[in-house]
Amino acid sequence: MAEPGSRGEIRAFWRTFSRNQLAVGGGAVVLILVTLAVLAPVLAPWDPNRPDTKKILMPPSGSHWLGTDPLGRDVLSRVLYGSRVSLAVGFVSVGIAALIGVLLGAAAGYHGGVVDNLVMRLVDLMLVFPRFFLLLAVLAFLRPSIWTIMTVIGLTGWMGVARLVRAEFLTLREREFVIWSESVGAGALRVIFRHILPNAVAPILVAMTLGIPAAILTEAGLSFLGLGVQPPYATWGNILNDGRDYIEIAWWMTLYPGLAILITVLSYNLVGEGIRDALDPRLRQSRGRAVRVGR
Amino acid sequence: MALFALRRLLLSIPLLIGITFVSYVVISLAPGGPLDFLTPEDPNASPEVKERLIKEFGLDRPVHVQYWEWLKRAVRLDFGRSFLPDGRPVLVKIGERLPVTLFLNLIEMAIIVGFAVPIGVLSATRQYSLYDKITTIFVFVGFATPDFWLALLLMILFGVQLGWLPISGLRSLNWEYLSFWHQQWDFLSHLILPIVVATFGGLAGFSRYMRQSMLEVVRQDYVQTARAKGLSERTVISKHALRNALLPVVTILALALPGLIGGSVIIESIFAIPGMGQLMVQSVFSRDYPVVMGNLVIVATLTLVANLVADITYGLVDPRIRFGGRRAR
Numbered sequence: 082m083a084e085p086g087s088r089g090e091i092r093a094f095w096r097t098f099s100r101n102q103l104a105v106g107g108g109a110v111v112l113i114l115v116t117l118a119v120l121a122p123v124l125a126p127w128d129p130n131r132p133d134t135k136k137i138l139m140p141p142s143g144s145h146w147l148g149t150d151p152l153g154r155d156v157l158s159r160v161l162y163g164s165r166v167s168l169a170v171g172f173v174s175v176g177i178a179a180l181i182g183v184l185l186g187a188a189a190g191y192h193g194g195v196v197d198n199l200v201m202r203l204v205d206l207m208l209v210f211p212r213f214f215l216l217l218a219v220l221a222f223l224r225p226s227i228w229t230i231m232t233v234i235g236l237t238g239w240m241g242v243a244r245l246v247r248a249e250f251l252t253l254r255e256r257e258f259v260i261w262s263e264s265v266g267a268g269a270l271r272v273i274f275r276h277i278l279p280n281a282v283a284p285i286l287v288a289m290t291l292g293i294p295a296a297i298l299t300e301a302g303l304s305f306l307g308l309g310v311q312p313p314y315a316t317w318g319n320i321l322n323d324g325r326d327y328i329e330i331a332w333w334m335t336l337y338p339g340l341a342i343l344i345t346v347l348s349y350n351l352v353g354e355g356i357r358d359a360l361d362p363r364l365r366q367s368r369g370r371a372v373r374v375g376r
Numbered sequence: 377m378a379l380f381a382l383r384r385l386l387l388s389i390p391l392l393i394g395i396t397f398v399s400y401v402v403i404s405l406a407p408g409g410p411l412d413f414l415t416p417e418d419p420n421a422s423p424e425v426k427e428r429l430i431k432e433f434g435l436d437r438p439v440h441v442q443y444w445e446w447l448k449r450a451v452r453l454d455f456g457r458s459f460l461p462d463g464r465p466v467l468v469k470i471g472e473r474l475p476v477t478l479f480l481n482l483i484e485m486a487i488i489v490g491f492a493v494p495i496g497v498l499s500a501t502r503q504y505s506l507y508d509k510i511t512t513i514f515v516f517v518g519f520a521t522p523d524f525w526l527a528l529l530l531m532i533l534f535g536v537q538l539g540w541l542p543i544s545g546l547r548s549l550n551w552e553y554l555s556f557w558h559q560q561w562d563f564l565s566h567l568i569l570p571i572v573v574a575t576f577g578g579l580a581g582f583s584r585y586m587r588q589s590m591l592e593v594v595r596q597d598y599v600q601t602a603r604a605k606g607l608s609e610r611t612v613i614s615k616h617a618l619r620n621a622l623l624p625v626v627t628i629l630a631l632a633l634p635g636l637i638g639g640s641v642i643i644e645s646i647f648a649i650p651g652m653g654q655l656m657v658q659s660v661f662s663r664d665y666p667v668v669m670g671n672l673v674i675v676a677t678l679t680l681v682a683n684l685v686a687d688i689t690y691g692l693v694d695p696r697i698r699f700g701g702r703r704a705r
Binding site: 205209219302306321328336339346350 | 390391394395398399402403516517519520521522523524525528529531532536631634635637638639641642645653656657659660661663665668669671672675676679680683
């Protein structure tokens with residue numbers, strides 16, 4: 082097996098990935114979306130939070146491409162700014178979930194026995210709770226802010242990664258190179274982080290790529306219910322919530338933010354599946370199954 | 377078999393205790409306890425309510441005593457009374473809502489399995505055909521479509537523009553004055569949109585899974601043997617392959633259940649359906665903590681029971697599980 086991250090391996094990965102047109106297309110869209118989010122302050126034609134009583138609920142037009150909302154704010158500008166929240170929530174919460182998942186999964190898979198049992202029962206326990214009920218219960222007791230949302234989504238979405246990392250560790254820790262480094266006196270932490278973890282990076286990355294869209298969908302759902310990121314911050318979920326009372330007269334407030342979510346989630350999923358397929362021989366070799374964080 | 381079922385049953389007891397523990401941790405999350413949230417502006421924060429709260433949760437006592445007291449009552453399904461002015465027992469409130477949510481989820485599951493199995497099998501047997509490509513697109517779009525957005529779009533199209541279907545509640549206002557058959561149609565027509573929305577995402581995921589499972593089975597030796605014996609392709613697929621491909625499906629169904637029930641939070645609030653999900657959202661907004669807690673415990677316990685049933689069914693249909701004692705996931 083080639084050294085993980087070696088040049089030959091990356092080239093082989095890229096050769097397979099770049100042949101997958103859907104994945105490359107998804108990747109291009111993801112890059113565009115990230116650029117749009119970063120440049121939102123420059124690109125947004127209007128101030129996303131400035132109400133204008135003279136322009137309430139205007140249909141899409143030359144000056145307001147996606148129309149205006151009940152307070153006269155520009156929907157396009159709000160959707161652009163909303164993408165910043167979605168991306169931030171996606172990346173940060175998946176980062177938190179992956180960190181917890183890797184630590185617990187590594188501990189379980191490396192030490193086995195009681196530790197393994199404890200961690201896996203905790204995973205079982207967390208999986209028994211329907212995620213939205215758990216999220217709602219937690220949010221009922223906390224003041225909702227973007228940081229709370231990221232943390233809670235992360236804290237309820239680590240189980241898939243933990244299982245995956247544990248499975249990788251169980252197989253890898255019996256391999257010669259691990260046994261060898263233990264026999265020459267390497268400590269547990271060194272073995273875990275220097276020798277085993279690098280070999281488990283690929284499936285973790287796939288799970289994280291697929292976890293980002295799941296987290297974005299969850300945040301949008303919470304904000305739509307009014308329990309996510311609070312106004313005046315624009316998020317795709319709360320623009321949809323604002324438009325909910327006006328669906329009979331202002332379809333543009335429902336159609337466009339939802340379309341933004343759909344396109345974003347779709348492209349991340351295509352990239353994630355593309356990466357997984359490109360890594361597939363190795364995934365199959367280590368008998369790991371790709372999972373998505375938080376699903 | 378009885379031994380296997382018993383072992384699984386015993387294994388779920390620690391989980392049950394865990395459920396109550398997690399729920400209790402959640403309520404202790406609020407900085408300064410749940411009382412801290414009842415600010416003076418809060419209409420629920422009368423001195424009597426606070427008094428009752430302190431007593432109900434034993435907030436003047438150490439945490440482990442509090443948990444123990446709460447657990448003792450929770451075991452008897454006594455989750456206290458709602459904070460709302462009606463002050464009804466939590467269990468009664470949940471009892472009214474539970475059948476609606478269960479009913480909807482069972483129908484959704486039946487529809488998902490009914491459609492996903494043929495879709496997945498056809499995709500797998502015609503891998504890379506036009507049909508397979510179209511269903512793959514459907515799967516990806518289905519995964520990426522937010523259910524609340526789909527609900528809103530369908531409400532705009534069928535409820536507002538075309539006026540074909542009602543968009544909220546389970547019955548029309550004039551329900552009592554309708555004839556028997558009109559009442560049935562009225563009820564059914566209220567169910568159509570919520571069920572379509574709720575099954576959409578699950579259908580996508582499940583047919584994908586079915587396709588995968590089928591593709592794996594078709595490559596097995598015994599399927600090759602069946603073909604080599606000269607059996608028709610139809611018999612090979614429906615008798616030898618499908619049965620084995622369906623095995624893991626039982627487990628996946630149970631694993632999908634929390635997702636479905638969780639989805640009812642959004643579906644029920646959009647379509648104003650009086651189920652557990654709507655109750656949860658309402659209680660969260662009115663900071664009706666006893667109801668929130670009771671809801672969480674009940675929903676998790678339901679999922680646990682469903683998992684147990686799935687495990688035992690799996691053990692029934694596949695002896696390997698029973699004797700190996702390991703779950704294939």
